[in-house]
Amino acid sequence: MDNPNTLEELKEALKSYKKGKYTFGKYATGEQIEKAFLDGKIFVLKGTKKIWLLCVFVPMITAIMYFFLDIDEEYRIMILVSFSIAIAFVEIFVVIICISVVRWFVVISPSGVYYRRVTKKGYFEWKNVTLAKGSIHTTRGGYKRPSVTTARVIIILPNNKELLFDSGRYGNKEFVRKTKRVMFLRLFQIYSTLGRDHPK
Numbered sequence: 001m002d003n004p005n006t007l008e009e010l011k012e013a014l015k016s017y018k019k020g021k022y023t024f025g026k027y028a029t030g031e032q033i034e035k036a037f038l039d040g041k042i043f044v045l046k047g048t049k050k051i052w053l054l055c056v057f058v059p060m061i062t063a064i065m066y067f068f069l070d071i072d073e074e075y076r077i078m079i080l081v082s083f084s085i086a087i088a089f090v091e092i093f094v095v096i097i098c099i100s101v102v103r104w105f106v107v108i109s110p111s112g113v114y115y116r117r118v119t120k121k122g123y124f125e126w127k128n129v130t131l132a133k134g135s136i137h138t139t140r141g142g143y144k145r146p147s148v149t150t151a152r153v154i155i156i157l158p159n160n161k162e163l164l165f166d167s168g169r170y171g172n173k174e175f176v177r178k179t180k181r182v183m184f185l186r187l188f189q190i191y192s193t194l195g196r197d198h199p200k
Contacts, residue, residue: 007123010042010107010114017044028176030186037110037194043187045170047104104169108187110195113155115165122163126195130156134185137166151181153188 016022022044027033036043107114112125133154138147150168157163167184175183 006109006111006125007114010109010112010123013042013109014044014105014107014114017046025174026176027174027183028179030190033183033186033190034194037191040110042107042109043174045106045108045172047169047171106165106170108191110191112195124155124157124163126192128158129192131188131192132156132162134189136181136185149181151184153185155188155192 013022025032025036025041027036103116104118105116110126112123114123115121131153133152135152136149137152138149148168150166152167153165155163155165165188167181170184172180172184
């Protein structure tokens with residue numbers, strides 16, 4: 001059974017983060033993560049703000065496409081109006097996606113995890129779940145599109161459903177850049193193991 005006090009503690013940690021009262025550290029090794037656990041450190045990871053770049057690139061790419069269109073001058077205004085309407089609709093859709101991603105968060109404590117994905121919030125305690133998989137995943141790139149490497153963690157919930165956490169969805173200033181994906185994995189691995197063995 002989940003402890004309601006643990007959930008309230010995580011909610012308060014998120015509120016403190018939003019108010020600028022969060023204490024940032026610097027983590028580059030598993031040993032540092034273990035010490036953070038023993039110190040009772042609660043990590044707050046928020047949705048990455050880099051997603052807002054989509055709002056800039058979408059109209060920019062569309063404008064470039066329009067510029068290189070080989071069409072008669074008499075049709076150019078009509079095409080421009082059509083493009084403008086299309087951009088407006090696409091931009092609205094992109095903004096909605098960006099807002100939903102930025103609102104994602106995961107709060108990780110020695111006792112459990114509080115998270116939000118799209119519109120759904122959830123919570124679990126380490127003693128009730130299983131960390132099924134943690135890996136570095138690379139998505140193959142394509143023409144003029146580089147491959148993307150992220151860390152992925154899969155949690156098995158009490159109802160046997162799988163919950164995926166992807167490091168690419170979260171910004172984090174606390175992990176050293178060169179090891180940020182590994183630290184994302186180690187955070188879940190160490191906190192879940194110690195949280196089950198030594199529940200607080």
